[in-house]
Amino acid sequence: MSEILLQIDGKEVKAAEGMTILEAAQSVGVTIPTLCHLEKLTPYGACRICTVEVDIGGRTSLFPSCLYPVAEGLVVRTRSDRVDRIRKMILEWQLAHAPDSEQLKDLAQIYGADKDRFEKEPAFCILCGLCVRYCAEVKKKYAVGFNDRGPRREIAFVVEVASKECWNCKECFPLCPTSYAQAAYVLTEALAFPGRSSEPLPAE
Amino acid sequence: MPRINSPAELEKFRKDILSKRDPKKPCIAVCTGTGCLALGASKVVAAIKEEIKKQGLESKVKVEADIRETGCPGFCERGPLLVIYPEEICYLQVQPEDAKEIISQTILAGNVVDRLLYTGPKPDEKIVQESEIPFYKNQKRLLIGNNIRMDPKSIEDYLAAGGYRALVKALCENTPEQVLELVKKAELRGRGGAGFPAGKKWEFTRNSQDETKYVVVNADEGDPGAFMDRALLEGNPHSVLEGLLIGAYAIGANEGFIYVRQEYPLAVENATIAIRQAEESGFLGKNILGSGFDFNVHLHQGAGAFVCGEETALLMSLEGKPGEPNQKPPYPAVKGLWGKPTNINNVETWANVPLIINKGAEFFTSIGTEKSKGTKIFSLVGKVNNTGLVEVPMGITLKDIIYEIGGGIPGGKKFKAVQTGGPSGGCIPEEHLDIKVDFDELAKVGAIMGSGGMIVMDEDTCMVDVAKYFLNFLTDESCGKCAPCREGIRQMLKILTNISKGKGKEGDVELLQEMAEITRDASLCALGGSAPNPVLSTIRYFRGEYEAHINEGKCPAFVCKDLISFYIDPEKCTACMICLRKCPADAIIGGKKQIHVIDQEKCTNCGTCYEVCPTRFAAIRRLSGEPVPPPIPEEERTIVGASKK
Amino acid sequence: MDNDQIDRIIDKHQNDASSLIQILLEIQREHRWLPKAVIERVREKLDVPLSRIQHIVTFYKAFSLIPKGRHEIHVCTGTACHVRGAPRLLDSVQDLTGIKPGETDMDLKFSLETVGCVGCCALGPVMVVDGEYYGKMAPAKSEKVLINYD
Numbered sequence: 001m002s003e004i005l006l007q008i009d010g011k012e013v014k015a016a017e018g019m020t021i022l023e024a025a026q027s028v029g030v031t032i033p034t035l036c037h038l039e040k041l042t043p044y045g046a047c048r049i050c051t052v053e054v055d056i057g058g059r060t061s062l063f064p065s066c067l068y069p070v071a072e073g074l075v076v077r078t079r080s081d082r083v084d085r086i087r088k089m090i091l092e093w094q095l096a097h098a099p100d101s102e103q104l105k106d107l108a109q110i111y112g113a114d115k116d117r118f119e120k121e122p123a124f125c126i127l128c129g130l131c132v133r134y135c136a137e138v139k140k141k142y143a144v145g146f147n148d149r150g151p152r153r154e155i156a157f158v159v160e161v162a163s164k165e166c167w168n169c170k171e172c173f174p175l176c177p178t179s180y181a182q183a184a185y186v187l188t189e190a191l192a193f194p195g196r197s198s199e200p201l202p203a204e
Numbered sequence: 205m206p207r208i209n210s211p212a213e214l215e216k217f218r219k220d221i222l223s224k225r226d227p228k229k230p231c232i233a234v235c236t237g238t239g240c241l242a243l244g245a246s247k248v249v250a251a252i253k254e255e256i257k258k259q260g261l262e263s264k265v266k267v268e269a270d271i272r273e274t275g276c277p278g279f280c281e282r283g284p285l286l287v288i289y290p291e292e293i294c295y296l297q298v299q300p301e302d303a304k305e306i307i308s309q310t311i312l313a314g315n316v317v318d319r320l321l322y323t324g325p326k327p328d329e330k331i332v333q334e335s336e337i338p339f340y341k342n343q344k345r346l347l348i349g350n351n352i353r354m355d356p357k358s359i360e361d362y363l364a365a366g367g368y369r370a371l372v373k374a375l376c377e378n379t380p381e382q383v384l385e386l387v388k389k390a391e392l393r394g395r396g397g398a399g400f401p402a403g404k405k406w407e408f409t410r411n412s413q414d415e416t417k418y419v420v421v422n423a424d425e426g427d428p429g430a431f432m433d434r435a436l437l438e439g440n441p442h443s444v445l446e447g448l449l450i451g452a453y454a455i456g457a458n459e460g461f462i463y464v465r466q467e468y469p470l471a472v473e474n475a476t477i478a479i480r481q482a483e484e485s486g487f488l489g490k491n492i493l494g495s496g497f498d499f500n501v502h503l504h505q506g507a508g509a510f511v512c513g514e515e516t517a518l519l520m521s522l523e524g525k526p527g528e529p530n531q532k533p534p535y536p537a538v539k540g541l542w543g544k545p546t547n548i549n550n551v552e553t554w555a556n557v558p559l560i561i562n563k564g565a566e567f568f569t570s571i572g573t574e575k576s577k578g579t580k581i582f583s584l585v586g587k588v589n590n591t592g593l594v595e596v597p598m599g600i601t602l603k604d605i606i607y608e609i610g611g612g613i614p615g616g617k618k619f620k621a622v623q624t625g626g627p628s629g630g631c632i633p634e635e636h637l638d639i640k641v642d643f644d645e646l647a648k649v650g651a652i653m654g655s656g657g658m659i660v661m662d663e664d665t666c667m668v669d670v671a672k673y674f675l676n677f678l679t680d681e682s683c684g685k686c687a688p689c690r691e692g693i694r695q696m697l698k699i700l701t702n703i704s705k706g707k708g709k710e711g712d713v714e715l716l717q718e719m720a721e722i723t724r725d726a727s728l729c730a731l732g733g734s735a736p737n738p739v740l741s742t743i744r745y746f747r748g749e750y751e752a753h754i755n756e757g758k759c760p761a762f763v764c765k766d767l768i769s770f771y772i773d774p775e776k777c778t779a780c781m782i783c784l785r786k787c788p789a790d791a792i793i794g795g796k797k798q799i800h801v802i803d804q805e806k807c808t809n810c811g812t813c814y815e816v817c818p819t820r821f822a823a824i825r826r827l828s829g830e831p832v833p834p835p836i837p838e839e840e841r842t843i844v845g846a847s848k849k
Numbered sequence: 850m851d852n853d854q855i856d857r858i859i860d861k862h863q864n865d866a867s868s869l870i871q872i873l874l875e876i877q878r879e880h881r882w883l884p885k886a887v888i889e890r891v892r893e894k895l896d897v898p899l900s901r902i903q904h905i906v907t908f909y910k911a912f913s914l915i916p917k918g919r920h921e922i923h924v925c926t927g928t929a930c931h932v933r934g935a936p937r938l939l940d941s942v943q944d945l946t947g948i949k950p951g952e953t954d955m956d957l958k959f960s961l962e963t964v965g966c967v968g969c970c971a972l973g974p975v976m977v978v979d980g981e982y983y984g985k986m987a988p989a990k991s992e993k994v995l996i997n998y999d
Contacts, residue, residue, distance in 0.1 A: 045530075045531045045686070045728055046685050046686050046687070046728070047686075047687055048686055048687055048688050048726045048727075048728070051725075051726050062725050062726060063531075064531060064728075067531045068531075068533075069533070082725065085721070085722065086688075086722050086725060086726045089718070089719065089722040090687050090688060090691070090722070090726065093687060093691035093692070093695065094687060094691070118695065119698075126687070127684065127685075127687070127690070129685075132900075136898075136900075142898035142899065142900040142901070143900075144900065145898070145900025145901065145903060145904050146526070146900075146904050147903060147904055147907040147908075148684070148907045148908065149509070149511075149526075149681075149682065149683050149684045149907075149908045150679055150680060150681065150682040150683070150684045150690060150693075151679060151682070151684065151690055151691075151693075151694045152684070153683075153684030153685075153690065156903070158898075158899050158900045158903065160899060161898075161899060161900070238967070238968055238969055238982065239968075239969045239971055239972055239984070241982060242969050242972055242975065242982030242983065242984040243972065243984055243985075280969075280970075280971030280972065281971050283971075283972075425966075425968070426965060426966070427966070428926070428927030428928045428929070428930075428931075428965050428966035428970075429927050429928035429929040429966060429970050430966070430970070431966070431968035431969070431970055434968035435968075466874060466911055467964055467965070467966070467967050467968070468967075468968055469980065504870075504871060505870075505871065505874055506911075507870050507873075507874055507905075507909035507910070507911040507912065508909050508910030508911040508912075509908065509909050509910065510965055521870060522867065523867045524865075524866055524867040524868060524869035524870055524897075524905075525869075525901065525905070526901075526904045526905055526908040526909075527908065527909070583929075583970055583971075585928075585929035585970040585971055585973070586928075586929050586932045586933070587932060591929075591970070591971035592971045623928065626928070657928070657929075657970075659928050659929055659932065661932060665932055673928065673931055674928075677926075677965065681965070683908075788944075810937065810940070811937075
């Protein structure tokens, strides 16, 4: 595996071929924020928080560092006005859905994001996909998946599978940045798992 | 249809077909593309067939191939239409009742039926020949001109017109590298929207290290308002197949896919038939024409997702997955369908390939501008007299397209803007009508070529509503995977909806621009990346309209329902009762000789009264941004005698 | 739809999981909607995760998880149709049928959907009922068209 030389935030970095910018940055102690990334999983590129500036071919472009492969002579900036503006706005949009998420709030502090900037639409899920992808790639059970598209996109526990598998696992719960996965599971269990819907609702 | 195993056999078969066709025999070609079918073309066809029988002409006129479905020639405004060969007499807006006269007068007696001819430019000027009609004359119809001459379900029609000659040239007289060089030399740029040099993309795919490669025809054509690919695939599917075959040979792919949106059932049907015919005749399969080259193609239908027009999403759909785009790089030319190098091009791009092989690169580069060669088919629609498909050389001005070919704006209304590039494009105002249409010139004014949709807008179009319309469309179509697109479009739509309802705030335009930057820069794919374009271009050229909505609660074009009111002018109302009867909300008070008054509480702003009030009275006024005058007192509403009180 | 009919369609596509969407499209066309039992049969035969099928049938607009009416109305809301007044046509169709896009009426007579574009842009506004195209549809005309369908 050949060695690749690139520059990250002014630092010379030696990376191995096949590494992503995110991995190369981590190897020299440069932290790039992520919301949908987990080492065990294939990089997804959905949250876009890890977006960085990359100088290539005489131009500056923006790419998600979790997916972009290192190449000889790349110049990368993990912070800049443009990058910070992107992170700030994405955080503000996500905080409208999950204002109490600790992970979001921590990042909001760094980037000056105002959690009250946009009208709250508490769906709680920020669609990072960690639960879905973990169940698919690591557990290979596919007990939770995505439904629909656009702003209506949501995660959904597949009743036929979840009712058999999840009681013994629940490994996706701690991965969730907003605790929505756990809430969705409990709700699905209460409303839709076989044998449960016939139970009377608790008295007021 | 026999199996053809060599170029010699092909030419012999072609000669056979031509020898059985008498060019002097009258032939009635009726357009039965989806558009004309919607206007009743199948009834016209049936009526003509009936008349031919009735008047005892079955032996005199070639019935089968020539009175059935031909492809769409593009003059959709005047459909149903037909052309009678060999004179090329073109009849427009033909109704079933006209069949009798067409047969007895034109076919039998050799007279033209005046009322079915094109009229113009002078009011008493009639034009007989199809090619003389100004709509067609000012175009350069290299691709679409063939449609009216062929039954798309007949491979023999395609062969009679010289079809698959280019395939022979490519497969049997050139190496793959030579074919690739030719396409590069022709400087063909992709016609799907991005305008990337096709030859270069083919080369990347060819050079990728993998034995297995794929080629794909992108016939998803999701841009609302664009239907060029429908006409090409529906009307001349073999030309697309031939182009795909040649490309596959040059790239080194042995398998291909045609991805057609399922909303085009006729294109699906005709392409399926063409594939079957090509397989039967040996143009698809093993050892094509004895060249040693194998190629197979499969047709896949879309399932109602605009995002699947994006190449990586299209590939996901081909793999049987939800159409969620993937990050580029890696590009499909390197890692595409099932991880293999894949070359995807638009229908029109592929259709240009046989033309380039047959006529040569110099012919192709002699047309167009310095950086945009060849022709482009546009769907000219909206507020324009001659709506339909137009094929023009790159470099023609917008003005010529809209006025020379399009015939200008109907109803004497004023031109406002032309929208190109669909939801990824922008609106171009009057000040730029003289620009030469090519990839780079359009980009300079904030629009894009896109797939070819060209929507003309007049003074009655609200540009805030246009931006809102596109964002609404994209909200429905975004895959939702990445936040900048999913959240950005949602938030921008919210602001635009508020503005259109008179709830806009100071700073909204700046906030829209701020969000637009993030969505444009950080989205995963081009759907999100180009979503801000309609918003940004309407702000750029029509900021005044935004400000009127926000600061004055006024919609200058009288479109945004919440900002308009209707008022009956008591000076002009003659109590004719027409609007009263037609009002769907029963919101008009009045009666015979009682001046009508609109009950503003009940009024839903539908605009029906405005449309039905006879023009000689023109008693209904549209108001926006000003208060509605109070209704005149009841005592004053009676009309006394012939005049008003 | 019985399992034999479903299996026939799946076999036609060589049991290939990448033809999942084509298979579901064919089933949708024949059966008019995709009940749970049908989806389960497809899942079983193709051996794909149920979550993937569920995502596909909710992601793509062509699929319906509720029974469609005897007559399917599609109103085009493409740009060209929009500037020619498609919203008002849609309003009138909604009023006449009593349903909104995505819905079926209680008698299972009509289903209503909007379509991004059907490629008849020169004839806008366009409405398609059971595959039959109606162009230059003024809102007032919609009653005359729909009254012919029972």
